[in-house]
Amino acid sequence: MSKINIIAFVCENHALSALKAASIAGDTLPESVKVIKIPCTGRLETTQLLDSIAAGADGIVVIGCLEDNCFHDVGSMLARGRVDRIKALLKDIQIEPERVEMINAASVSGAMLMLKIRQFEDKVASLPSLPFKGAIK
């Protein structure tokens, strides 16, 4: 049975409140998504995203504040740049760039966020599994 692992790096400000709002409304996360709380999406480095793929994640989703309303001003803008860079890197080593995605969410847009996460999960599930999965320790 093939299961997929998706790591969600969630900023603890607007994105986390969006997740909480969705859960209170009865809309829970898909089972493959693991939430890792970080203070701001600007904290994430490209190496951490690559390391997570090496550690066995099939997809990575970075969830941050809206770009013009980021709690820490610049965080989600920096994160978007890094996600774009990672996509280019993955393309170079012939891994599907769709495995990494950035989602911006306002704290009230819980339902929309869940919808986007589910769409992302479907997209990742439809991709062939990574050749080195579980090989790198």
Next chain:
Amino acid sequence: MNSKVCILLSDCGACSGMGKADSERIISMLSQESAGSVTMIKSLCGEDARKNLQDVPVGGCDRAVIGQWCPAERTGKAPKMPKSIDPALVEIVDLSLTSDKASKRNIERTVGALSQAAARLSLAEPLKERKIAFTSNAVAVIGSSGRAVAAARLLAFHGLTTKIIMPQAHSMKAKHLEVIDESYVQCLSGIPGNFKICLARKGTETETDAAAILLVGERCFADVNPPKDSKIKVIPLEQFAEHPSGKVGGMVFIDDLNAFNSEAAPVVPAWHTLLEAAKTAAKDKLAENIAVVARDVKASGLLELVWKEAAEAGVKFIRYDDKTRPKIEKGENLVSVKDLVLGETLYLQADVLVAPITTRPWEPVFIEKLFVPSDWDFKARSRGPQRGIDQSSCDGVFLVGYSNFAKLTDEIEPELSATVVQIVAMMRQGYHIAKAAVAEITEAKCSACFTCVRTCPYRAAEMNDSWKAVIIADKCQGCGNCVAVCPSKAIELKNCTRPQIAKEVAASMEVVM
């Protein structure tokens, strides 16, 4: 570090929807993960249960993960911590994200969430937020308009020691109110509760302190006298830039409405917005004749491209100087300017006159020193709604009349009273909270590239005398933006370190595989 984590899981069937068999499975799975020892505790919902948590046997553990089924928002209060454990090392995991119904999936995810938290906590440091008491008890209001005076009077009425700093002479007396007139702000430093403002006052330099600073929108558009005896329609540039409208014969953009007044002091015009607006107006053909009348057309750098496009689209640029200012012809929609190049007077048709709400020379000081968000033209603008429209990114600095752009007088009033309430609340609190999880720099690794200094949204990173970056812990808000941008990886964010994130990622993988 020799750390031992214990996991306390509330046994609340009502909230979790899990039976006894499910709880036993969770315990067995967690012990397989070797995340830590598991203790079942009673539900956290009742007042007694919260007290009982203090006496839970933790068996030599120095840190604890509490799995809480009902989020704190629903139960109302956070649970009390076990006595033998440092409260800073207790992490409460909100399991409500998974608690819709008992299924295999939910059990796995509960185990995942708990073991992730245990992994993160096993490398955590006990940190505590610090309260820094205010050293000053004054509020400084900076601005000279009627609104600034009203704000200062309102603050003094609330019993706060208020200082109003304004460039012109003013004789105003009120209880708790100190007027520092004829002074300009030169520089500014400090942390919330202890700001130092350097002033140039009547030729000498003085210094004053303040706990909070209120910056009042200096020139409201309505304060400027519109041209008399004419049918010219005057539109604020900021309004025009957002909603360009027209279909008129002639449109004139002027750098400052006070250009018509021969005694007005120089101001900093909004160049970028003005050029962009003129370009848009010309491209959309909002008027047949479009002219920009300005003392200095500043079109250097990227602005040159905008200027070029505007000129190509048919905008005329006409310069004036202090001696030959433009005039409005009485009774007609005409503006006369003496062109400095041709040496003759031009008559421009002006059915619409677009003028910016110009900024004062000291506003760039604030924007730079306090990192007040600004637009292209160095005009202060307040932050987004997450901090309240009237608060800047620097705690203790409040803005009135700047949200999105400088405001009309009557638009300011509700904003002003709301801000005064916020300041009063802040001053009554009496302390500033310095975050515990802050970034730290390893000096040996720092290559003095200034990247962190440029990136920090709170201006907490600075260079010290030996050319190494330091992070001022009192200002740092723990966002970690500097950590990721540092090219030599010299910065580490406490309690969100690189090993911690790696361990958490690994822990989240293990559960499924």
